[in-house]
Amino acid sequence: MARTFRQDADERILDRAAALFAQRGFAHTSLQALADAVGLSKAGLLHHFPSKEALYDAALNMGKVQGEALFDPALRLPVGPERDRLAVELLIDFALERPGLVALASRSITTLGSEEEDPADATGAFAFEVFGVDPESDDPERVARVAGMLGALVVLILVANHLGDKTTWRRHIISTCLDTLGHRSPGLPSTDHAQVEA
Numbered sequence: 001m002a003r004t005f006r007q008d009a010d011e012r013i014l015d016r017a018a019a020l021f022a023q024r025g026f027a028h029t030s031l032q033a034l035a036d037a038v039g040l041s042k043a044g045l046l047h048h049f050p051s052k053e054a055l056y057d058a059a060l061n062m063g064k065v066q067g068e069a070l071f072d073p074a075l076r077l078p079v080g081p082e083r084d085r086l087a088v089e090l091l092i093d094f095a096l097e098r099p100g101l102v103a104l105a106s107r108s109i110t111t112l113g114s115e116e117e118d119p120a121d122a123t124g125a126f127a128f129e130v131f132g133v134d135p136e137s138d139d140p141e142r143v144a145r146v147a148g149m150l151g152a153l154v155v156l157i158l159v160a161n162h163l164g165d166k167t168t169w170r171r172h173i174i175s176t177c178l179d180t181l182g183h184r185s186p187g188l189p190s191t192d193h194a195q196v197e198a
Contacts, residue, residue: 029052063102
């Protein structure tokens with residue numbers, strides 16, 4: 001099915017808006033700041049989305065729909081290193097193209113266990129599900145590794161996008177994420193360094 005110019009434009013708008021929502025939170029993100037971030041006037045932005053709430057909901061929904069479709073192959077595998085590896089690669093490829101959506105989804109990691117309720121929490125919970133983790137009841141080491149990997153991935157994706165060198169950074173991000181999960185990435189040097197005592 002061919003994509004339209006409008007669909008592409010809306011996805012770019014949603015990704016940039018998601019990045020701003022992730023950075024500032026919904027309540028602290030103004031419509032003017034959103035318009036500035038996406039390169040439109042407020043009227044132009046409201047032509048695409050009738051309100052700030054509609055824009056936020058559309059960004060969450062796009063991340064959810066695209067994430068579910070993206071991770072379907074990984075979810076078909078049993079929990080373990082092979083599933084982790086595929087999920088990391090799929091997530092990184094998606095994140096390099098849509099860093100704002102991934103940043104918004106990762107916001108829920110920082111609010112785990114808090115009273116703050118955010119619709120993004122469901123997206124973050126799905127990310128844990130992809131790696132076969134329940135943050136509330138699973139092994140603390142595994143939860144820490146998955147949360148650490150997701151946090152590192154978001155930061156590294158933002159750096160790669162800022163530097164504009166996605167191709168070079170991709171393999172290093174994969175290696176870092178797999179190392180964080182406890183799986184050494186084949187073909188890349190280990191990040192373990194022997195400590196030298198003085």
